[in-house]
Amino acid sequence: SAVISQKPSRDICQRGTSLTIQCQVDSQVTMMFWYRQQPGQSLTLIATANQGSEATYESGFVIDKFPISRPNLTFSTLTVSNMSPEDSSIYLCSVEAVGGAGTDTQYFGPGTRLTVL
Amino acid sequence: SQKIEQNSEALNIQEGKTATLTCNYTNYSPAYLQWYRQDPGRGPVFLLLIRENEKEKRKERLKVTFDTTLKQSLFHITASQPADSATYLCALEKVAGRRALTFGSGTRLQVQP
Numbered sequence: 001s002a003v004i005s006q007k008p009s010r011d012i013c014q015r016g017t018s019l020t021i022q023c024q025v026d027s028q029v030t031m032m033f034w035y036r037q038q039p040g041q042s043l044t045l046i047a048t049a050n051q052g053s054e055a056t057y058e059s060g061f062v063i064d065k066f067p068i069s070r071p072n073l074t075f076s077t078l079t080v081s082n083m084s085p086e087d088s089s090i091y092l093c094s095v096e097a098v099g100g101a102g103t104d105t106q107y108f109g110p111g112t113r114l115t116v117l
Numbered sequence: 118s119q120k121i122e123q124n125s126e127a128l129n130i131q132e133g134k135t136a137t138l139t140c141n142y143t144n145y146s147p148a149y150l151q152w153y154r155q156d157p158g159r160g161p162v163f164l165l166l167i168r169e170n171e172k173e174k175r176k177e178r179l180k181v182t183f184d185t186t187l188k189q190s191l192f193h194i195t196a197s198q199p200a201d202s203a204t205y206l207c208a209l210e211k212v213a214g215r216r217a218l219t220f221g222s223g224t225r226l227q228v229q230p
Binding site: 004033041042043045048058092094097105106107108109110111113 | 151158159160161162163166206217218219220221222223
């Protein structure tokens with residue numbers, strides 16, 4: 001299994017500002033994923049981040065709003081830019097399980113709870 | 118892409134009973150289906166995976182079935198305990214052949230002592 005940590009665990013931000021969320025994994029992984037979970041809702045995939053290539057964004061999410069970095073095989077950041085109250089959510093990173101044999105089983109971080117005022 | 122339906126109403130059962138949760142999907146049959154557990158304030162934790170050619174999978178008190186004709190999976194917890202209280206999420210491959218997941222909205226299970 002993989003151990004994933006996220007920073008910060010929570011934050012309260014003013015609208016119009018940006019927040020960068022960090023995700024650290026205790027082992028090298030190829031694929032990392034960023035999700036958003038709005039209150040009472042399920043997880044929505046924002047983007048897939050592979051080391052050495054541009055992140056792949058899902059419909060409804062764009063790089064200008066959610067820039068992602070993946071500088072190495074154990075670390076990624078997600079920035080929420082020009083925030084509005086609608087961005088208030090829990091942001092989670094996850095990694096594909098090693099030896100998943102193409103099954104996409106994932107390990108998740110604890111999440112970052114963001115509140116935008 | 119896939120659409121997943123899980124009962125949004127909470128399921129309340131007595132300790133010791135079997136809890137049964139339902140996951141229905143609406144598009145193509147996926148190569149596999151997964152169940153996760155999520156506790157408040159935490160990320161989901163993987164529980165079980167069942168492949169399209171498997172009818173049933175077990176792990177301790179957990180059992181998952183997969184009916185590709187009905188496009189449905191059932192998740193059972195036998196001899197339920199208050200510690201089983203959580204939200205249970207069903208997940209499938211988002212798009213056929215692509216390595217990303219789509220999740221259902223989850224069903225909250227409350228086991229009463």
